[in-house]
Amino acid sequence: MRKLPSLQDFKDRNVAEGSSYYNIDGEAYPETGWAQFKQVVTRTFRLELFVGLWVVLREMFKFNIHTVQYPAEKLPIGPRYRAVHEMQRLWESGTERCIGCGLCEKICISDCIRMDTKIDENSRKAVTEYTINLGRCIFCGYCAEVCPELAIVHGGRYENVSEQRAHYIGFEDMLTPLDMAISGKVAEYPGFGAVTPHEDERVKVTPLAY
Amino acid sequence: METSYLIETIIKIVTILLVFSALAGLGTYFERKVLAFMQRRLGPMMVGPYGLAQVAADGIKLFTKEDIIPTNVVARIFKIAPVITAATAFMAAAAIPFMPSFTIGGYTVNPIVSDINVGILYVLGVMAVGLYGPLLGGMASANKFSLLSAARGAAVFISYEVITGLSLLAPLMMVGSLSLIDLNNFQIEGQWMAVYQPVAFVLFWIAGFAETGRTPFHLVANDHEIIDGFGTEYSGMRWGLFFIGEYANMFFYSFLLAIIFLGGFGDGSVFGAFALLGKVAFFFFFFLWTRAAWPDVRPDQLMWLCWKVLMPLAVINIVITGFVLMF
Numbered sequence: 001m002r003k004l005p006s007l008q009d010f011k012d013r014n015v016a017e018g019s020s021y022y023n024i025d026g027e028a029y030p031e032t033g034w035a036q037f038k039q040v041v042t043r044t045f046r047l048e049l050f051v052g053l054w055v056v057l058r059e060m061f062k063f064n065i066h067t068v069q070y071p072a073e074k075l076p077i078g079p080r081y082r083a084v085h086e087m088q089r090l091w092e093s094g095t096e097r098c099i100g101c102g103l104c105e106k107i108c109i110s111d112c113i114r115m116d117t118k119i120d121e122n123s124r125k126a127v128t129e130y131t132i133n134l135g136r137c138i139f140c141g142y143c144a145e146v147c148p149e150l151a152i153v154h155g156g157r158y159e160n161v162s163e164q165r166a167h168y169i170g171f172e173d174m175l176t177p178l179d180m181a182i183s184g185k186v187a188e189y190p191g192f193g194a195v196t197p198h199e200d201e202r203v204k205v206t207p208l209a210y
Numbered sequence: 211m212e213t214s215y216l217i218e219t220i221i222k223i224v225t226i227l228l229v230f231s232a233l234a235g236l237g238t239y240f241e242r243k244v245l246a247f248m249q250r251r252l253g254p255m256m257v258g259p260y261g262l263a264q265v266a267a268d269g270i271k272l273f274t275k276e277d278i279i280p281t282n283v284v285a286r287i288f289k290i291a292p293v294i295t296a297a298t299a300f301m302a303a304a305a306i307p308f309m310p311s312f313t314i315g316g317y318t319v320n321p322i323v324s325d326i327n328v329g330i331l332y333v334l335g336v337m338a339v340g341l342y343g344p345l346l347g348g349m350a351s352a353n354k355f356s357l358l359s360a361a362r363g364a365a366v367f368i369s370y371e372v373i374t375g376l377s378l379l380a381p382l383m384m385v386g387s388l389s390l391i392d393l394n395n396f397q398i399e400g401q402w403m404a405v406y407q408p409v410a411f412v413l414f415w416i417a418g419f420a421e422t423g424r425t426p427f428h429l430v431a432n433d434h435e436i437i438d439g440f441g442t443e444y445s446g447m448r449w450g451l452f453f454i455g456e457y458a459n460m461f462f463y464s465f466l467l468a469i470i471f472l473g474g475f476g477d478g479s480v481f482g483a484f485a486l487l488g489k490v491a492f493f494f495f496f497f498l499w500t501r502a503a504w505p506d507v508r509p510d511q512l513m514w515l516c517w518k519v520l521m522p523l524a525v526i527n528i529v530i531t532g533f534v535l536m537f
């Protein structure tokens with residue numbers, strides 16, 4: 001068996017005797033016509049072509065398939081992957097976190113967030129329109145960075161295929177489903193910039209008048 | 211006799227057309243599956259169970275696609291070229307016995323459209339005419355890459371016609387007939403022709419890859435320019451006809467190999483019929499197998515192989531056979 005090379009061997013770029021570099025095919029090219037002829041004949045009768053045939057046939061019978069049937073099966077992505085946006089809710093009450101402040105629209109460097117707000121029946125600011133043109137978004141993460149309420153975050157959905165070149169995702173598509181929010185199935189990362197548990201006790205729907 | 215003969219022949223022709231068009235479709239499915247398994251993939255899986263309906267999906271796609279005739283092409287020749295490929299492939303089938311003859315309701319059916327006495331000559335001749343499909347298609351396409359591919363394809367086809375013809379001469383000298391039925395019957399008493407003529411068998415087999423344009427000799431496609439070769443400008447069913455022609459040719463060539471060299475359908479029993487199908491299936495599988503295993507050779511290597519190796523071998527084989535037959 002060949003001695004396994006140490007790290008030192010790998011760092012040695014000096015192609016010399018004893019290093020871990022070796023020629024794959026040591027045979028020199030034949031130079032005379034006779035040598036060429038001999039090479040052809042030996043290669044033919046050594047049945048080199050059948051080696052390749054055997055290898056693929058063996059792989060076929062082993063049936064050791066390495067593919068993932070993509071839309072049905074998906075490879076797990078890294079837990080900190082940051083892809084298509086999500087709109088979070090509060091954990092216990094399920095109230096939308098977005099307060100319609102418009103900071104994300106302002107900071108978006110590719111101008112792809114479009115939002116509109118109104119004063120609703122309780123005299124509170126409510127979001128009426130909110131779309132992100134994912135065709136233009138460069139996933140810089142500024143919107144998530146600037147959001148004071150930790151409402152807009154980047155999620156793990158990475159498929160942005162659409163029939164339209166400029167395709168939008170609306171507020172409802174991004175919004176965490178209510179049941180998921182209340183049952184606590186939404187994963188958020190602890191630490192700086194994350195909501196703390198029992199946030200509800202502190203962040204009730206803010207009263208307008210005390 | 212006349213009417214019944216006419217009806218029988220028409221039924222045979224229609225059957226062959228339908229069966230082999232369908233087989234060409236199924237052939238693409240098997241090709242994808244076999245190649246996939248050999249490369250540790252699954253192949254088509256989406257349409258139908260195990261992707262079986264993929265063939266139908268491809269058919270629908272080919273038939274409904276827009277038939278584009280690009281601006282600068284020579285339209286008439288461009289349109290007729292794919293028909294030449296498909297038509298000659300099926301015309302060649304007229305002299306191939308696909309099964310031993312059998313009897314239904316007291317009526318004996320010979321599953322060959324016409325047992326002409328120059329059968330094999332006719333088959334090879336018509337297959338050779340199939341060259342005009344790619345050649346004219348490539349030349350009429352107003353695309354230099356199509357033209358290059360057509361020229362390369364023509365060089366390969368014409369060179370390997372020589373090998374096909376010469377390698378067949380020796381078996382034909384032994385049998386003394388050009389009819390494929392006679393060739394088959396010759397092997398009933400004695401051994402398979404491949405035992406008497408192993409060199410001719412291997413040469414004819416190798417030439418088959420060039421005749422059908424399959425992988426080690428797949429020079430009709432421009433792999434180096436990553437485009438398809440003479441079919442680049444074609445779309446829809448016109449391209450599909452090229453495809454059907456190629457696959458039908460593969461099947462017919464497999465039949466030829468099995469009938470001439472591997473005993474054909476033997477003495478005509480049911481077992482013989484199934485043995486023939488098995489042999490054909492093996493040769494067809496081998497076409498796919500080599501595609502997964504071997505790289506394409508360079509055009510100059512292909513010519514070198516043809517003129518400097520295979521042709522001398524074929525000639526030597528003929529001379530030796532001649533001497534053995536004489537003494």
Ligand code: SF4
Pocket residue numbers: 107108109110111112113132136137138139140141142143144
């Ligand atoms: S990630 Fe960047 S580009 Fe995308 S919406 Fe947020 S701020 Fe705009």
Ligand code: SF4
Pocket residue numbers: 097098099100101102103104105146147148149150151152
């Ligand atoms: S920055 Fe946050 S809270 Fe403000 S509008 Fe955007 S998503 Fe809503």
